[in-house]
Amino acid sequence: MRRIGVIMHGVTGRMGYNQHLVRSVLAIRDQGGVALSTGERVMLDPILVGRNAEKVGAIAKRHGVERWTDDIDAALADPNDSLFFDAGTTQMRGSLLSKAIAAGKDVYCEKPISDNVEEALDVARQAERAGIKHGVVQDKLFLPGLRKLAMLRDSGFFGRILSVRGEFGYWVFEGDWQAAQRPSWNYRTADGGGIILDMLCHWRYVLDNLFGKVQAVSCLGATHIPRRVDEAGRPYEADADDAAYATFELEGGAIAHINSSWAVRVRRDDLVTFQVDGTHGSAVAGLTRCFTQHRVNTPKPVWNPDVPQTIDFFGGWEEVPNNTLYENGFKAQWEMFVRHLCDDGPWPYDLFEGVKGVQLAELGLRSWKERRWLDVPAIER
Structure with a gap:
């Protein structure tokens, strides 16, 4: 031993x-x-x-x-x-x-x-x-849901990947009448808070490893809840961004858009979901579960706002089974x-992969400030 x-x-x-x-x-x-x-x-x-x-x-x-x-x-x-x-x-x-x-x-x-x-x-x-x-x-690369997405990609299920849509977040209570479920420093810029710095580091390695290297970013941040109450019951100014709406150009031509928010109420399968659409099929994955719809199983809706929808859009998806053991x-x-x-x-x-995450967060903050698209340059070791 x-x-x-x-x-x-x-x-x-x-x-x-x-x-x-x-x-x-x-x-x-x-x-x-x-x-x-x-x-x-x-x-x-x-x-x-x-x-x-x-x-x-x-x-x-x-x-x-x-x-x-x-x-x-x-x-x-x-x-x-x-x-x-x-x-x-x-x-x-x-x-x-x-x-x-x-x-x-x-x-x-x-x-x-x-x-x-x-x-x-x-x-x-x-x-x-x-x-x-x-x-x-x-x-997040080791989550069952994302490992299933990687398996689908490797099998050729998607065909050519067209787009990735991510939704992350949940309502973090302000701390007044219900205690916040995240620490107060998350919402103070001086303490290193902010969802862009926190989450774009994640989205960099997820996108790079699963769907294509990030080539460019456009990001809009927001501080939706400007005043919160800390762990000691003291009100404080929450000046860090608590939401980010970011679009990414990926190598190979796919487009990714990921919303990240600590000021959103959840009506989806999980606290984070990714929908991947390709020419041959689509998949939606959360932390653990993943559902697919192949091109041959795709319904053919017709736009008609004058009658109730007759298609059960949720019913046309199949779940990817747990054919392997997924550990923490x-x-x-x-x-x-x-x-x-x-x-x-x-x-x-390695740590250079960590640098890439910080780089994307920094570019996201700069994109928000300058209100424009920014290219993502290669990191020189």
Whole structure:
């Protein structure tokens, strides 16, 4: 049994705690480690790190994690822990990654990897020069619904892909008469908030990997709810964008349009849905389910506003079955990264892929400000 000591920063936050600590690292521990191609297994040994010693210590005790600290410098100085993971705030991430790289650690982190392209690219180049292994979380590619879309694409089901329509979001309560289900910093520009920075990083890797490299972007943002109430019950000015309406030109000619909003009420199959239309067929996927309609099963509607609609448009779609086991997407990517560290397994999701996400978010914000289309240039490593 091999061991990897993992310095885990940001586990007191919702994502770091639920998806990365509990459902990934501890789940891997409980299953007896990650199996390599040689048959050997790798066990992850986490040390939890955070500024609030009381919170970090409570989490460690709750889950039987023996090691925790509020001294990140001491954790980085320990040669027995070779991997640094960060799921903390975006504004801290660049400097933390730089410290970890300087300490000789391999790094794996949430996105965005920074709130600006200049710092993101500098961090990625530091990692390359240091010769360490590095990766960024691209979790949505591992969702069952999107894996089914990838399978349909690879099978030729769509024919030539014409367009992608994405709808993401839900109503985030303002915090006055119902508590908000997202942290207040999400809505403050000074704290690194904003849905464009948050979500366009996701849409970059989804579009690039599934439908075609992003060539150009046009984005309109909005702050629909300008005043909210924070976790302590204090009103504050929400000056960050809480909605984004973005259109993308993709390599190969397809057009993608994705609406992202924390001020929308859901009347669709899931919190995020993607409709992909092609010459031979279409599909609609959420987080887990995916429905298809082939050209031979496509109904032939005729526009007539004077009579009630007679076609059941929902009834003409077939669900893609669960013919394989879909594990938690974050855990699946953790296992993939561990195999990359120990087995030299394939790993396309390095920090330069993270730079691309920050680049698209930055271009989206600039497009909104300048009210125009912007080309997406290649990232120079």
